[in-house]
Amino acid sequence: MTATKSTLTTPLFTTTDAAELYQVPNWSGGWFRVSDKGEMEVTPAPGLHAPLRAIVDEIVERGESLPVILRFPQVITGRVKHLNESFQNAITEYGYGNHYQGVFPIKVNQRRVVVESVAAAGYDYAHGLEAGSKAELALCLAQRMHPDALLCCNGFKDDGFIKLALWGRTLGKNVVITIEKFSELDRILKQARALGVKPAIGVRFKLHARGSGQWEESGGDQAKFGLNAYELLRVVERLKEEDMLDSLVMLHTHIGSQITDIRRVKVAVREATQTYAGMIAAGAKLKYLNVGGGLGVDYDGSKTTFYASMNYTVREYAADIVYTIQEVCKAREVPEPVIISESGRALTAHHAVLIMPVVDVTGPTRDLEDLAPASEDSHQIVKDMEEVLEKITLRNYRESYNDAVGDKQTLHNLFDLGYVTLMDRARGEALFNAILRRIAKLIQNEKYVPDELEDLQKVLADKFICNFSLFQSLPDNWAIQALFPIVPLDRLNEQPTRQATIVDITCDSDGKIDKFIDLRDVKSTLPLHEPGDRPYYLGTFLMGAYQDVLGSAHNLFGKVSEAHVTVKPGGKFHIDLFVRGQKARRMIESMGYEEPMLRDAIEDQADIAIKGGILTGEQENELLDDYGEELLGYTYLEYEEG
Numbered sequence: 108m109t110a111t112k113s114t115l116t117t118p119l120f121t122t123t124d125a126a127e128l129y130q131v132p133n134w135s136g137g138w139f140r141v142s143d144k145g146e147m148e149v150t151p152a153p154g155l156h157a158p159l160r161a162i163v164d165e166i167v168e169r170g171e172s173l174p175v176i177l178r179f180p181q182v183i184t185g186r187v188k189h190l191n192e193s194f195q196n197a198i199t200e201y202g203y204g205n206h207y208q209g210v211f212p213i214k215v216n217q218r219r220v221v222v223e224s225v226a227a228a229g230y231d232y233a234h235g236l237e238a239g240s241k242a243e244l245a246l247c248l249a250q251r252m253h254p255d256a257l258l259c260c261n262g263f264k265d266d267g268f269i270k271l272a273l274w275g276r277t278l279g280k281n282v283v284i285t286i287e288k289f290s291e292l293d294r295i296l297k298q299a300r301a302l303g304v305k306p307a308i309g310v311r312f313k314l315h316a317r318g319s320g321q322w323e324e325s326g327g328d329q330a331k332f333g334l335n336a337y338e339l340l341r342v343v344e345r346l347k348e349e350d351m352l353d354s355l356v357m358l359h360t361h362i363g364s365q366i367t368d369i370r371r372v373k374v375a376v377r378e379a380t381q382t383y384a385g386m387i388a389a390g391a392k393l394k395y396l397n398v399g400g401g402l403g404v405d406y407d408g409s410k411t412t413f414y415a416s417m418n419y420t421v422r423e424y425a426a427d428i429v430y431t432i433q434e435v436c437k438a439r440e441v442p443e444p445v446i447i448s449e450s451g452r453a454l455t456a457h458h459a460v461l462i463m464p465v466v467d468v469t470g471p472t473r474d475l476e477d478l479a480p481a482s483e484d485s486h487q488i489v490k491d492m493e494e495v496l497e498k499i500t501l502r503n504y505r506e507s508y509n510d511a512v513g514d515k516q517t518l519h520n521l522f523d524l525g526y527v528t529l530m531d532r533a534r535g536e537a538l539f540n541a542i543l544r545r546i547a548k549l550i551q552n553e554k555y556v557p558d559e560l561e562d563l564q565k566v567l568a569d570k571f572i573c574n575f576s577l578f579q580s581l582p583d584n585w586a587i588q589a590l591f592p593i594v595p596l597d598r599l600n601e602q603p604t605r606q607a608t609i610v611d612i613t614c615d616s617d618g619k620i621d622k623f624i625d626l627r628d629v630k631s632t633l634p635l636h637e638p639g640d641r642p643y644y645l646g647t648f649l650m651g652a653y654q655d656v657l658g659s660a661h662n663l664f665g666k667v668s669e670a671h672v673t674v675k676p677g678g679k680f681h682i683d684l685f686v687r688g689q690k691a692r693r694m695i696e697s698m699g700y701e702e703p704m705l706r707d708a709i710e711d712q713a714d715i716a717i718k719g720g721i722l723t724g725e726q727e728n729e730l731l732d733d734y735g736e737e738l739l740g741y742t743y744l745e746y747e748e749g
């Protein structure tokens with residue numbers, strides 16, 4: 108907030124301010140916006156928009172429980188189009204002599220609605236799929252695909268994996284088996300001979316170039332996957348000996364996910380194309396050059412090389428790849444290959460929003476008035492703190508802060524020794540918080556804030572308890588400090604008055620969010636509204652890549668319910684499908700228990716209780732009903748009010 112603004116008596120908070128505060132235009136990529144009514148809206152295509160709050164309200168009205176994930180297949184369609192058209196435009200602009208064909212690596216999100224949406228939107232572009240395991244391949248083989256679309260098989264492979272991939276070719280699918288380590292070549296040749304199927308083979312090359320950001324280690328000489336230059340040439344020689352060189356169709360590279368810096372992409376693509384040219388020179392007749400994944404998502408909207416951001420757009424990514432490949436091919440006088448990218452994150456991140464209801468707010472004692480002031484017989488330390496509070500000024504606030512910290516320490520020491528009553532401890536702690544709040548208010552517009560006071564906001568932040576599990580729904584926030592934009596679904600024409608951190612309902616103290624997107628670095632608190640009588644919902648955006656499948660069952664909180672929503676003209680929407688989240692029973696059974704065993708155990712104990720006169724027969728029935736109902740219930744908090 109600017110100094111001039113804050114000196115106005117009642118600065119009007121508008122939806123424009125909200126959009127700026129939560130940086131919606133910066134990260135949304137145009138798929139979400141703040142409406143004039145102060146609501147978050149999904150905007151999957153020109154002219155189509157729907158308020159998220161109304162969708163959630165309809166779900167609640169149907170009697171369903173939250174949390175819920177809203178999925179918008181139209182957004183996936185839009186992303187697939189955007190990627191393909193970006194490459195097509197670059198190809199036309201540069202007069203590139205071949206075309207682009209993407210493949211969707213399904214490990215990013217294997218959900219049926221996601222894979223089917225990508226496949227449907229990608230059909231006309233011959234956009235294919237990528238599988239990294241036998242199970243993923245089995246799934247991909249069952250999909251309807253354009254006959255030219257690729258089905259790339261990456262990852263380490265056993266004979267079963269290879270056989271399945273080879274059978275795929277007989278089903279009319281353009282399956283390419285990528286060799287990740289040299290010994291896989293002989294395995295492929297042996298199985299191909301046994302089945303009498305001609306394989307299409309790719310080789311993954313270990314570039315010396317590396318990505319940037321959190322997955323830098325995926326590239327470079329020490330990478331887990333891929334062949335080195337010597338092995339690459341041996342593959343060519345070996346296939347020549349077998350008279351099967353025409354089976355070698357693809358060179359594959361991948362320098363890691365979420366590449367933040369476009370220069371790294373260019374350097375890697377240059378090296379990959381030089382390698383391609385070298386293999387052509389060695390006699391290979393490669394058709395495809397696969398530049399792998401890594402196309403980023405600008406989670407914090409800062410357009411920088413920060414790990415949660417990226418300093419380029421999809422269009423620039425496509426243009427730089429097309430340009431670089433063309434430049435090297437011209438110089439080396441080799442044919443321009445079909446360009447493949449395995450973009451995953453960039454296609455699916457935007458389509459899903461996790462809706463988290465705020466169920467409670469806790470924080471440093473708000474009101475000193477709640478407590479009686481220090482009385483005559485209060486301990487001296489409490490009286491001292493009261494004096495500190497009264498005397499804070501802009502000139503002495505550092506000293507006041509240090510005094511308060513010291514006094515609080517003393518207060519606790521004296522309490523442990525029995526010299527301070529529980530009542531005085533409560534007063535002292537409330538005074539401490541009041542001192543901090545007053546200092547925070549005094550210095551909010553100061554340019555320079557001493558280091559020791561920088562955490563003040565964090566200390567004073569309220570904890571917004573939200574009905575969700577971080578480990579199930581946003582595991583990357585916990586595991587690798589991934590950032591996701593979080594925005595209230597409505598009231599975006601109202602000034603937020605609280606600074607918040609978010610805690611989930613697991614019994615794990617790591618189950619919290621205290622890092623939020625910011626244009627510079629990260630913020631430790633999120634401005635939110637004081638929840639009123641109406642339920643207050645937060646949306647976590649851009650969570651459609653990797654989170655769904657990496658999520659875990661910590662505390663037996665299961666998969667979240669989800670709604671698949673189509674946006675209609677005129678601000679309307681339709682919930683096409685509602686899938687209830689996992690029931691408690693499923694979570695318990697996944698740990699090796701069986702439902703009848705559980706029910707029997709409860710019944711046996713109840714029978715003993717009846718014999719002991721603790722329980723009546725009628726109560727037993729009620730108890731068993733309630734138990735059964737919970738087994739079939741949602742694992743998250745379910746409040747009657749909604």
Ligand SMILES: *Cc1c(COP(=O)(O)O)cnc(C)c1O
Pocket residue numbers: 212214215261361363364365399400401402449450451452453
């Ligand atoms: C994970 C992975 C991808 C997907 O990467 P994104 O960054 O999500 O686009 C692509 N290719 C390979 C080989 C991968 O392992």
